[in-house]
Amino acid sequence: MSAALSEAAPVHVVAAALIDADGRVLLAQRPEGKHLAGYWEFPGGKVEPGESALQALQREILEEIGVRVASAEALIRIPWRYSAKQILLDVYRVREFVGVPHSCEGQSLKWVPAAALDPAEMPAADHPVIHALALPDRYLITPEPGADLGAFLAGLDAALDRGVRLVQLRALQLEEEKLRTLAAECLTRVRAAGGQLLISRRHDLVEELDLDGVHISAAQLQSLQERPVSLRRWFAASCHDARELQLAQSLQVDFAVLGTVAPTLSHPGQVPLGWDGFSALCAGAALPVFALGGLVEGDLPAAIERGAQGIAGISAFWELR
Ligand SMILES: Nc1nc2c([nH]c(=O)n2[C@H]2C[C@H](O)[C@@H](COP(=O)(O)OP(=O)(O)OP(=O)(O)O)O2)c(=O)[nH]1
Numbered sequence: 597m598s599a600a601l602s603e604a605a606p607v608h609v610v611a612a613a614l615i616d617a618d619g620r621v622l623l624a625q626r627p628e629g630k631h632l633a634g635y636w637e638f639p640g641g642k643v644e645p646g647e648s649a650l651q652a653l654q655r656e657i658l659e660e661i662g663v664r665v666a667s668a669e670a671l672i673r674i675p676w677r678y679s680a681k682q683i684l685l686d687v688y689r690v691r692e693f694v695g696v697p698h699s700c701e702g703q704s705l706k707w708v709p710a711a712a713l714d715p716a717e718m719p720a721a722d723h724p725v726i727h728a729l730a731l732p733d734r735y736l737i738t739p740e741p742g743a744d745l746g747a748f749l750a751g752l753d754a755a756l757d758r759g760v761r762l763v764q765l766r767a768l769q770l771e772e773e774k775l776r777t778l779a780a781e782c783l784t785r786v787r788a789a790g791g792q793l794l795i796s797r798r799h800d801l802v803e804e805l806d807l808d809g810v811h812i813s814a815a816q817l818q819s820l821q822e823r824p825v826s827l828r829r830w831f832a833a834s835c836h837d838a839r840e841l842q843l844a845q846s847l848q849v850d851f852a853v854l855g856t857v858a859p860t861l862s863h864p865g866q867v868p869l870g871w872d873g874f875s876a877l878c879a880g881a882a883l884p885v886f887a888l889g890g891l892v893e894g895d896l897p898a899a900i901e902r903g904a905q906g907i908a909g910i911s912a913f914w915e916l917r
């Protein structure tokens with residue numbers, strides 16, 4: 597490959613995760629003879645010169661499946677390098693569209709429940725998109741439980757009542773038996789609310805307690821040699837810079853938490869990234885990233901605009917009582 601080609605700007609590709617009333621996602625099969633032929637993709641294509649991303653999305657969706665996009669939410673942007681070309685896959689969630697999707701270019705189409713999207717039949721750049729579709733926009737990290745576990749569980753219930761569905765139990769100081777008991781109790785409550793529970797740092801407990809996944813520290817990122825949980829569990833990591841995000845991707849981390857965005861009382865020495873620093877790091881990452889640090893729930897639109905999956909936090913979602 598010539599230097600000119602290898603350094604060419606990535607091809608900007610827009611694609612729609614079209615979602616129907618039953619929560620199914622539309623996939624199209626790439627035709628024979630094209631790059632990634634046979635793989636199932638989100639309908640879409642290249643942005644043409646002079647077009648905005650949304651204009652390109654409207655045009656591609658109309659050309660390929662004959663529907664008009666009525667509204668689109670930015671979901672995730674994945675920078676990806678295939679051997680043949682480099683792309684920026686810019687994916688929108690489209691819940692409102694006019695018309696019934698049909699094949700306009702002879703390609704096969706199918707509706708797949710979001711939970712059943714299969715990475716094996718989709719291009720590699722789409723794998724993080726499957727995770728982005730499955731994750732909510734708020735991620736609660738619990739405060740360290742104190743002596744009063746009843747009060748802790750009441751705090752968890754209150755967060756679940758407010759709609760939080762993804763929770764990391766972060767109990768680093770509890771003795772082993774208490775931790776197991778508390779994790780089982782939290783799991784019951786989170787599952788009853790239709791949510792998912794990850795545990796901080798203890799991948800060894802995930803299968804034993806049937807937890808939904810593990811969230812590892814940046815220090816663990818440096819020491820692990822491989823993904824410590826199966827692909828059916830969440831594997832999340834805390835990151836602070838581009839190097840840690842890169843390490844996370846090489847370990848097959850499913851999603852990251854990146855911070856601190858704003859100054860926090862809990863980490864007074866840490867220099868905040870600010871939204872500009874956050875969005876620059878996020879733009880280089882090929883996985884969903886939650887913004888962390890000094891944020892409140894009202895920061896969610898800003899986070900999403902900066903490329904985040906959503907926001908993570910302790911105080912953002914845990915009522916002080
Ligand atoms: N539309 C779409 N493209 C995807 C997805 N995942 C993924 O890696 N791609 C890649 C495949 C192509 O290299 C590029 C899409 O551009 P395209 O559909 O306009 O490209 P093409 O190969 O069909 O067209 P062309 O080069 O022959 O003009 O992005 C996806 O989910 N949807």
Ligand SMILES: [Mg+2]
Nearest residue numbers: 639640641642
């Ligand atoms: Mg296309």
